[in-house]
Amino acid sequence: MKRITIKDLARHLLLSTSTVSRALVNDQHIHPETRAKVLEAARKFGYKRNPAALNLKYGLSKNIGLVVPEMVTPFSSKVLRGIQNILYPLGYRIIITESDEDPHRERENLLLLEEFNVDGIIINLCDKKQNQEVHQQLLERGIPLVFFDRIPSGALEAPQVRVDDAKHAAAMVEHLIATGKKRIVHLKGPDNVLNSEERAGGYIGVMKKYGLYDPGLVIEAGGLSFDDGRKAAELLLKKAVDFDSLFAFTDTLAIGAMNFLLEKQILIPRDVSVSSFSGTELATMIYPQLTSVEPPLMRMGEMAANLILAKIEDIGAENKVVFLDAELKVRSSTQDK
Amino acid sequence: MKRITIKDLARHLLLSTSTVSRALVNDQHIHPETRAKVLEAARKFGYKRNPAALNLKYGLSKNIGLVVPEMVTPFSSKVLRGIQNILYPLGYRIIITESDEDPHRERENLLLLEEFNVDGIIINLCDKKQNQEVHQQLLERGIPLVFFDRIPSGALEAPQVRVDDAKHAAAMVEHLIATGKKRIVHLKGPDNVLNSEERAGGYIGVMKKYGLYDPGLVIEAGGLSFDDGRKAAELLLKKAVDFDSLFAFTDTLAIGAMNFLLEKQILIPRDVSVSSFSGTELATMIYPQLTSVEPPLMRMGEMAANLILAKIEDIGAENKVVFLDAELKVRSSTQDK
DNA sequence: AAAGAACATGGGAACGTTACAAAAATTCAT
DNA sequence: ATGAATTTTTGTAACGTTCCCATGTTCTTT
Structure with a gap:
């Protein structure tokens, strides 16, 4: 036809x-x-x-790239939804790539997107500094980047959308303390993610404030998968750490840990209450439902889309760092009923 | 630059x-x-x-559209992965749209993709017949379609990738019976999905074969969400249906039901064993892990991608219906240990 | 050595759209 | 009525690429 x-x-x-x-x-x-x-x-x-003709004429492809670490949890899908809300009505196409938590694949994705001639890239990093030269290079070649959630450690000339990790982590720990917990384990995220440090910082601050801090309570997960969560919980038991609650860097870690504890007949929340950061639908899919800090993911996507649009329109636009407010959702994993 | x-x-x-x-x-x-x-x-x-120049010259956009009902569970992401495996190396871009289980949005998505000038569309339906004129129309306008998983009821001139729903449902029921279950509830999928009927067919066949069939054991879910699963379980208890196991149309339904049962202190698998179809990572994220029929989702995506490529290359290519073999994964939700 | 074959390069149109300059048609004021 | 001003329309080049045709080279073959 x-x-x-x-x-x-x-x-x-x-x-x-x-x-x-x-x-x-x-x-x-x-x-x-x-x-x-x-x-x-x-x-x-x-x-x-014909979009192709316009693309050729104006040099703009109306393609936006999205780079995310994974799409197994609903985290990225929610953000994507927000991005689509803004960009689809404007005739933009969104091209999604998954890095699989692997900086090398992230790099390939970015180059692929450049090949695809995208007008801009929205990215959730898998490593705080591994691909910094690539990011820098893209910026220099005039392809705007917008970072969300997991941001780079260096100071890149690009907008960011994020939440105040330390603040919300602190709020979560306050919540746990308010429910009477004292031996709160922090399942810290891996070193290669900047947010790990910040959330841990929020945790440590509050623990110290109440005189509860004990370095033995902080355990670092090797990665961000369910399995990493399981392994961390296993380690906790093996080390015989005395704890009454757990605050995990992420949904996935929390759930992995939770499942291991349940397998070991440790009841939640009776024996140990569990909570996490970056909550998604996953938190309500499991039993018991997981108390979690939930960033407004859809708005995060919308914000990122708006920021990239501003940069596309004017490459010199200000590199805003937007902080969104997250919500502390208290669910059954931290309250006996 | x-x-x-x-x-x-x-x-x-x-x-x-x-x-x-x-x-x-x-x-x-x-x-x-x-x-x-x-x-x-x-x-x-x-x-x-410059891809735009080629697009203009050859009239091919190298864009493929993907339409899925949702991206909250990892189902679609897995299929997407397969599609990407095939199409990204060939320089195709993939544009994803979510219908949100709403035929009206599905329709909008299809038209949007047409606007975007895609060379073909891979689609997982949300309703077996609601948008048939649109599908027909797209085919007539020369945009090839490939259906996967949830397929249309009418005979459309388009390739399909699917699993043998009846066969695998039957296998699952056989498994439950083999573990000694007799009162097996089937949480049937909604009427507007063709596969509902087929999976129910497989279930009924085996139940009859063993003289276990009782229409009272079949309960239809209003939708496909966790909540629909919860509600179905609620209904089961309210009706005081006597059952020792449950076979759900879908992961999400099974998990929703499972959570409700757990809340009511009904232990799984001790009191009731639970199983599902279309298993994804979700099945292993929960506790206890869910026994499920798992279609090879990544291969499904790869297959769909190959079929659409064949149609793009030659619009007259055969409309194959490819059946993939699913695997029955037995997990703790159906075995006492 | 000449003619033809084989090889290597250049010119220009085409894909669909828009923007600018130019031309044509219309309106207006005197 | 007539030139000037204004409105409306047309022609054309350009975006980057490829492909067909034409032209120019070099190499065979007798």
């Missing part, structure tokens, strides 16, 4: 392509009657402008 | 654009030495062919 082009319309209406084009873009230098006729014919024949 | 074009290379090398082009596409009518020079310059200046 051949696509209807402006030429087809022009031929049919005995007008020049320029006139038809002007009618379609609502230019002022055109007779209202002519415009009406063109619009009518366009409707009738189902004319749609 | 200006993109390097063939013209730039031509100017620099004092050659015509035709020659440069020929060197780059490895045409035979070119002196090896010239080709080497061009390739070297291309490498040095970081030349990349």
Whole structure:
């Protein structure tokens, strides 16, 4: 089926392509009657402008790349939703790539997206500094980047959307303490993620404030998967750490740990209460439901989309760092009932 | 940053654009030495062919659309992974849209993708017949469709990738019976999904074979969400249905039901064993882990990608219906230990 | 040595759209 | 009525690439 082009319309209406084009873009230098006729014919024949032609003409592909560490949990999907909300109505296409928590794949994804001629890239890092030269390079080549959630350690000239990790981690620990917990384990995220340090910082601050801090309570997960969570819990038991609650860097870690504890007949929340950061739907899919700090993921996506649009429009636009407020959702994993 | 074009290379090398082009596409009518020079310059200046120009020239956008009901569970992500495996190396971009289990949004997504000028669409339906005119229309306009997992009820001229729902459902029921269960509830999928009927068919067949069939054991879920699963379980208890196990249409339904049962102190698998179809990572994220029929999702995606490629290459290609073999994964939700 | 074959390169059109300059048609003021 | 001002329309180049045709080289073959 051949696509209807402006030429087809022009031929049919005995007008020049320029006139038809002007009618379609609502230019002022055109007779209202002519415009009406063109619009009518366009409707009738189902004319749609050819994005490729525009791309070629303006050098803008109307493609935005998205790079995320994984899509197994609903985290990225939620952010994607937000991005789509903003970008689809504007005619942008979104190309998604998964890094699989592997900086090497992240690098490949970024280069692939550049190949695809994207107008900009929205990215959730898998490593706080591994690909910094690539990011820098992309920026220098005029491809704007926007970081969200997991941000780079160095000072890159790019906007960011994030939450205040330390603040919300602190709030969570306060919550645990308020429910009477004293031996709160922090399942810290891996070193290669900047947020690990910040959330741990929030935890340590509050623990110290109440005189509860004990370095033995902090245990670092090797990665961010369920399995890493399991292994961390296993280690806790093996080391015979005395604990009454657990605050994990992430949903996945918390759930992995929780499952291991349940297998060992440790009841939640009766014996140990469990909580996490970066809560997604996952937190409500499991039993018992997981208390978690939930960032407004959809808004995060919308914000990131708006920031990238601003950068596309004006490459010199300010590199804002936007902090969004997360919500502390208390669920059954931290309250006996 | 200006993109390097063939013209730039031509100017620099004092050659015509035709020659440069020929060197780059490895045409035979070119002196090896010239080709080497061009390739070297291309490498040095970081030349990349402009996809938009090719799109315009050949009328192919190298965009493939993907339409899925949801991305909250890892189901679609897994399929996407498979699709990417095949299509990204070939320079295709994949544009993802979510229908949110809403035929109206599915329709909008399809039209959006058409607007985006995709070369083909891979789709997992949210309703077996709601948008059939749209699908038909797209096919008529020369946009190939490939269906996977949830397929249309009518006979559309399009390839499909699926599993044998009845067969695998039957296998699951056999498994439950083999573990000594007799009162097996089937949490049937909603009417608007074709697979519901087929999986229920497999269930009924085996139940009858063993003389265990009782219509009272079949309960239809209103939808496919966790909540629909919860509600179904609630209904089971309210109706005081006597059952010792449960086979759900889907992971999400099974998990929703399971959580409700757990809340009511019904232990799994001690009191009731639970199983599902279309298992994803979700099945292993929960406690106890869920026994499930797991279709090879990544291969499903790869298959779908290959089928759409065949159709793009030759619109008249055969409309194959590919059946993939699913695996029955037995986990703790159906075995006492 | 000449004619033809084989090879290597250049020129230009085409894909669909828009923007600018130019031309044509219309309106207006005197 | 007539030139000037204004409105409307047209022609054309350009975006980057490829491909066909034409032209110019070099190499065979007799």
